[in-house]
Amino acid sequence: MQAIKRISQLKEEIRRLRKEKGDGTVGFVPTMGYLHEGHLSLLAAAKKETDIVVMSIFVNPLQFGPNEDFEKYPRDHERDLKMAEAAGADIVFLPETSEMYPRPIKTTVSVAEVTERLCGASRPGHFDGVATVVTKLFNIVQPDKAFFGMKDAQQVAVIRRMVDDLNMNVTIVPCPTLREEDGLAMSSRNVYLSPEERKQALVLSQSLRLAEALIRERSASPDEVRRRVEEHIRTAQLADIDYVELLSYPELAPVQPGQMPPSVIIALAVKFGKTRLIDNLIIEMGNSHV
CATH class of the missing domain: 3.40.50.620 (HUPs)
Structure with a gap:
């Protein structure tokens, strides 16, 4: 080399x-x-x-x-x-x-x-x-x-x-995104996290799984998905939410109530102390209504 x-x-x-x-x-x-x-x-x-x-x-x-x-x-x-x-x-x-x-x-x-x-x-x-x-x-x-x-x-x-x-x-x-065994997305910035911040950051992958379940069950509107995800992230006391978004992918356009595009992304950016972490999940829906 x-x-x-x-x-x-x-x-x-x-x-x-x-x-x-x-x-x-x-x-x-x-x-x-x-x-x-x-x-x-x-x-x-x-x-x-x-x-x-x-x-x-x-x-x-x-x-x-x-x-x-x-x-x-x-x-x-x-x-x-x-x-x-x-x-x-x-x-x-x-x-x-x-x-x-x-x-x-x-x-x-x-x-x-x-x-x-x-x-x-x-x-x-x-x-x-x-x-x-x-x-x-x-x-x-x-x-x-x-x-x-x-x-x-x-x-x-x-x-x-x-x-x-x-x-x-x-x-x-x-x-594909590679993750640690506990679900945290691998990132060069993970080294900034204190042990407690690292532990609480697991809320990100947990929140993505929650969002996927809600979307696939057709049990919540886009606004409700965002609200539920934000509520779950806030259970981690050190989490400071920058954004939680549900958008079409790859256009990154807002998802309209009552309609899910063929591919959607639930995307997060959250600070733990001074460290800003991002994570996302892309969900293939086909043409479907919610």
Whole structure:
């Protein structure tokens, strides 16, 4: 495995490997590092479906707001490189901020509508930063397939829409959320949680299961589902709700009373102390009334 910091060197090495493997396909896993089993599952999917596996580790300043955790975001490149190599990555790209943004950036990518709810509403500018850095990375790596975890289902929806709208030559491969044995969605931010916060955070996956039961039983309106989920989350004393939403997926449009779209997402963002966690569940409904 190679660890590469320069864009020019990365491009040259990908060209060499493609030629060596007879026009081999490239699978790309963009991350912000501090890897966990969820990231490694993306590498495994890329290794299964493509010939050359590239992972990027870059904490992108464009997607952090002024009061967010950019400086404190967990970083451990030595640990990450060992995990990526063991998982079968061919290249890990670890650029410095100055390599990705050598001068103040004047060109950004913005996706409308699907960015306006959920994290887009509570983190203004976040998805412009995501779309811009992913576009840059796609242009640098030129992957055939890119692999993203569904824990951030809104991010997947935004990137898929961007790729479709701009006719980018890459296939987006969504991969399932990986969870700890007790149900907590794997996240690099989980290391911030105190033992008691970690225990109370289990209310998130419990709330998703409650929402799914209510939706499948046709026993509650969309507003009632949200209310019941919020009530359950508040049983955890340390939970501070940012949002609970029930929307169509991938459009992320509000669900109208009396009608469930073919695919719906129940999405949560909740703070435990200073740590903001997200989780979601996508439920395939078919065409059905409630």
